[in-house]
Amino acid sequence: MLSERKWQAVTSSRREFLAGAGVGLLGLAALGIDRASALQEDRPVIESIQVTPLRYPTIGRFKFFEGPPGTPEGRAAVVVRIEDSDGNVGWGQSVPIPKWSYETLESVVTTIRVYLEPVLVGMDPFDLEGIHDAMNANIANGFTTGQPICKAGIDMALHDLICKAKGMSLAELWGRDPGGPVTLSWTLNPKELSETEDLIQQGWERGYRNFNVKVAPDPAYDLELCRILKENVPDGFLWADANGGYDPITAMEVIPKLADIGVDVLEQPVHPNRITAYQEIKKMSALPIAMDEGVISPADLLEFIRLDMLDGMAMKPARVGGLLPAARQLEILEDAELLFLGSGLTDPDISLAASLALYGAFDLQFPAALNGPQFLDGDVLAQPLLPNDDGTIDVPEGPGLGVEVDEEKLAEMAEE
Numbered sequence: 001m002l003s004e005r006k007w008q009a010v011t012s013s014r015r016e017f018l019a020g021a022g023v024g025l026l027g028l029a030a031l032g033i034d035r036a037s038a039l040q041e042d043r044p045v046i047e048s049i050q051v052t053p054l055r056y057p058t059i060g061r062f063k064f065f066e067g068p069p070g071t072p073e074g075r076a077a078v079v080v081r082i083e084d085s086d087g088n089v090g091w092g093q094s095v096p097i098p099k100w101s102y103e104t105l106e107s108v109v110t111t112i113r114v115y116l117e118p119v120l121v122g123m124d125p126f127d128l129e130g131i132h133d134a135m136n137a138n139i140a141n142g143f144t145t146g147q148p149i150c151k152a153g154i155d156m157a158l159h160d161l162i163c164k165a166k167g168m169s170l171a172e173l174w175g176r177d178p179g180g181p182v183t184l185s186w187t188l189n190p191k192e193l194s195e196t197e198d199l200i201q202q203g204w205e206r207g208y209r210n211f212n213v214k215v216a217p218d219p220a221y222d223l224e225l226c227r228i229l230k231e232n233v234p235d236g237f238l239w240a241d242a243n244g245g246y247d248p249i250t251a252m253e254v255i256p257k258l259a260d261i262g263v264d265v266l267e268q269p270v271h272p273n274r275i276t277a278y279q280e281i282k283k284m285s286a287l288p289i290a291m292d293e294g295v296i297s298p299a300d301l302l303e304f305i306r307l308d309m310l311d312g313m314a315m316k317p318a319r320v321g322g323l324l325p326a327a328r329q330l331e332i333l334e335d336a337e338l339l340f341l342g343s344g345l346t347d348p349d350i351s352l353a354a355s356l357a358l359y360g361a362f363d364l365q366f367p368a369a370l371n372g373p374q375f376l377d378g379d380v381l382a383q384p385l386l387p388n389d390d391g392t393i394d395v396p397e398g399p400g401l402g403v404e405v406d407e408e409k410l411a412e413m414a415e416e
């Protein structure tokens with residue numbers, strides 16, 4: 001059990017290490033440490049925050065992108081461009097999926113334009129901790145961080161701006177090696193079981209050897225789906241994600257059967273507010289249980305670990321409010337020796353670059369469920385991020401997120 005005292009001891013020794021390693025004020029500020037002393041009078045201030053809503057065309061079926069009839073198709077995203085008074089520019093991206101959580105393309109745009117930009121303009125762009133505090137003061141928290149997907153776009157743009165201004169990569173900011181390439185897993189969410197083998201084949205032909213399956217609510221369907229997959233790919237990492245779709249009783253019945261078939265890990269078996277169900281499921285020890293939807297802030301993760309609800313977490317910088325909270329959560333997972341799975345929100349290019357930098361630097365050991373390259377078409381980058389033939393993808397090199405936004409492409413894809 002990771003106590004508050006132990007966690008504080010670990011983080012303070014890490015802070016001392018980072019200071020001694022020459023990470024300096026920037027690294028400390030990025031970790032939210034000694035903000036006041038990190039501030040200097042000649043620091044630039046945030047001058048503008050621009051948002052560009054767009055929708056990436058989708059390839060194939062992904063159930064979370066099937067909106068109500070008449071709603072626009074595609075994967076909604078909002079590109080965030082922040083410029084400071086020294087002319088430093090950073091790019092980020094918010095990636096809402098209303099069928100997965102409550103944020104929308106429209107809510108991200110209005111929240112940034114009406115509520116966040118007026119507060120953040122004039123602030124020190126290097127003060128990541130202060131910016132998160134300001135965002136949380138003006139779009140308040142509920143049980144946990146409010147509108148985290150929106151806030152992640154600002155956080156990523158500031159990380160990009162800070163690192164580009166200093167000519168450093170994100171890995172350098174974190175005091176880590178860049179790592180990579182990252183092995184990807186192929187996502188299966190067939191509407192009919194008869195489609196499964198073709199869908200596996202599509203991934204296989206692109207070099208993917210590891211698979212994610214979307215399961216729940218129908219356990220009979222799920223067991224057959226996993227059985228077909230295991231039969232076709234006996235050696236691949238088999239990661240099932242229920243997206244909170246089982247009720248607790250069904251979850252407890254199906255989990256040992258999924259384990260018998262050879263599923264390696266189960267993510268989010270029941271809704272995140274079913275705390276006692278998570279405790280009981282974990283106690284069964286039938287399968288490693290990772291949480292996704294319920295873990296937003298680092299404090300959520302600490303509490304859920306103390307409540308003995310999980311064996312690990314499916315990390316998503318886009319979901320947890322950005323790279324600052326994500327990096328802290330990965331430190332918590334490391335310290336607690338829990339499972340770190342790399343996942344995503346079917347991230348398009350810019351958000352994908354941020355995830356790859358994080359997973360490479362934190363030495364992800366399992367195939368990542370970053371399925372943007374599988375389900376999305378189009379990009380706003382000068383050099384698109386594409387998987388290699390062997391189902392891996394490189395961690396972008398260079399300062400900041402390591403990608404360059406092509407503003408002409410962005411203007412062509414913009415919704416307004």
Ligand SMILES: [Mg+2]
Pocket residue numbers: 241243267268292293314343
């Ligand atoms: Mg998930």
